[in-house]
Amino acid sequence: MSGSESFFDNQNYIFANKDLLRISHLVEGDRIIGRQDELNSLAQALKDAVQGQTPNHVLIYGKTGTGKSLCSKYITKDLRSSAAKNDVSIGVAYIDCLQHATETQAVRTIARELNDEAETGITIPASGLSTGEYYRRLWNVLDGRFDVGIIILDEVDKIGDDNILMQLSRAVESGKLEESTLGIIGISNKIRYKEELNERVKSSLSERDYVFPPYDANQLRAILESRKDAFQDGVLEDSVIPRVAALAAKEHGDARKAIDILRYAGEIADENGAETVTEEHVNQAHTREEQNRLAELISKQPPHSKLLLQALAFRTQQAPDDDPAIPTADIYSTYEVLCEQEGSDPLRIRRVRELLSELAFLSIIEQTRKGRGHGKGAHTIHELVDNPELVLKACKSI
Numbered sequence: 001m002s003g004s005e006s007f008f009d010n011q012n013y014i015f016a017n018k019d020l021l022r023i024s025h026l027v028e029g030d031r032i033i034g035r036q037d038e039l040n041s042l043a044q045a046l047k048d049a050v051q052g053q054t055p056n057h058v059l060i061y062g063k064t065g066t067g068k069s070l071c072s073k074y075i076t077k078d079l080r081s082s083a084a085k086n087d088v089s090i091g092v093a094y095i096d097c098l099q100h101a102t103e104t105q106a107v108r109t110i111a112r113e114l115n116d117e118a119e120t121g122i123t124i125p126a127s128g129l130s131t132g133e134y135y136r137r138l139w140n141v142l143d144g145r146f147d148v149g150i151i152i153l154d155e156v157d158k159i160g161d162d163n164i165l166m167q168l169s170r171a172v173e174s175g176k177l178e179e180s181t182l183g184i185i186g187i188s189n190k191i192r193y194k195e196e197l198n199e200r201v202k203s204s205l206s207e208r209d210y211v212f213p214p215y216d217a218n219q220l221r222a223i224l225e226s227r228k229d230a231f232q233d234g235v236l237e238d239s240v241i242p243r244v245a246a247l248a249a250k251e252h253g254d255a256r257k258a259i260d261i262l263r264y265a266g267e268i269a270d271e272n273g274a275e276t277v278t279e280e281h282v283n284q285a286h287t288r289e290e291q292n293r294l295a296e297l298i299s300k301q302p303p304h305s306k307l308l309l310q311a312l313a314f315r316t317q318q319a320p321d322d323d324p325a326i327p328t329a330d331i332y333s334t335y336e337v338l339c340e341q342e343g344s345d346p347l348r349i350r351r352v353r354e355l356l357s358e359l360a361f362l363s364i365i366e367q368t369r370k371g372r373g374h375g376k377g378a379h380t381i382h383e384l385v386d387n388p389e390l391v392l393k394a395c396k397s398i
């Protein structure tokens with residue numbers, strides 16, 4: 001390279017607007033595919049807010065990449081602009097509960113998202129206040145700035161303490177808010193989440209529950225087609241989008257996975273100086289995506305779920321190739337050994353069964369009920385979806 005050339009001089013032949021393939025990119029309504037019923041239901045649940053009245057609290061369930069966050073963000077944006085036409089002001093706070101898992105962190109983040117110090121004169125310092133004081137300032141911010149606050153709690157099951165759900169869901173009836181009102185949208189991919197809530201929170205928080213189903217290959221294809229302009233004209237070979245859609249549909253119809261594979265395929269083509277994105281790039285991208293996805297998914301699991309996964313992976317490595325399924329009792333005995341090595345107490349078998357079902361719901365493992373023979377009842381066997389080496393690598397990289 002000569003002295004005046006820059007490392008950044010090379011033009012990008014593959015991507016035209018890569019941001020369209022970023023997961024955080026908020027697509028316009030007409031680019032939201034196959035979620036009309038879900039958007040209608042959400043609109044129905046929130047519609048009282050357009051007149052400044054209290055909306056229903058909502059819980060949304062569904063596997064990863066089924067559009068839960070996208071639809072929640074889109075519908076609240078739409079709600080805000082419709083309400084503005086009636087002179088009703090809506091404040092929306094989006095909180096990733098994985099990042100803000102304690103009550104204090106979550107309430108502080110909500111208050112900071114909704115506040116505008118220049119308008120309210122209220123400061124929300126990053127530290128130094130009691131939890132009660134953060135709540136008091138949040139109520140003042142809401143009363144001072146908005147008619148209605150909508151609080152989106154993504155991955156709500158990661159919040160360590162129900163108290164915040166109790167406080168928020170009852171803020172109006174307990175008289176904490178005087179001028180304004182409040183609605184919550186809780187998002188979770190843990191289907192049993194509601195069972196874990198205490199009765200009072202459960203009854204007030206889950207006024208409306210919705211389950212977002214996985215996408216089929218046609219819907220995934222349409223989702224990808226609508227982002228085709230992320231690439232330069234003519235760069236994507238015709239078979240690329242159908243192949244990516246088929247790969248993502250095979251597990252559970254995950255749009256996040258589809259978009260990630262397409263982006264990685266473009267990046268791999270770019271890294272190799274290729275002029276087009278081919279099926280071979282897609283195959284390589286699939287491997288890259290699986291490693292990253294698994295590591296991310298496993299990193300979000302509680303410590304004992306990780307130990308159970310490792311136990312299942314060790315058992316799978318020892319199992320015959322033609323019969324890789326492992327009964328709960330075998331996983332449990334290896335898990336007990338791992339707990340001992342870690343110096344932690346093993347959970348009871350009942351809780352272990354629950355954690356295993358959650359891993360199955362997330363498609364990290366698969367479960368099957370199997371009869372033991374006539375009159376002997378049935379037991380559950382478990383299989384990893386990915387190969388055990390990949391799972392162990394993902395558990396270790398965390």
Ligand SMILES: Nc1ncnc2c1ncn2[C@@H]1O[C@H](COP(=O)(O)OP(=O)(O)OP(=O)(O)O)[C@@H](O)[C@H]1O
Nearest residue numbers: 023031032033064065066067068069070223255256
């Ligand atoms: N119906 C859709 N049309 C267009 N893009 C979509 C659709 N559904 C999801 N996407 C895109 O797929 C990605 C993942 O979607 P989103 O984050 O909403 O899923 P999620 O169900 O909230 O997943 P998670 O539980 O993992 O957070 C985002 O980039 C989103 O824009």
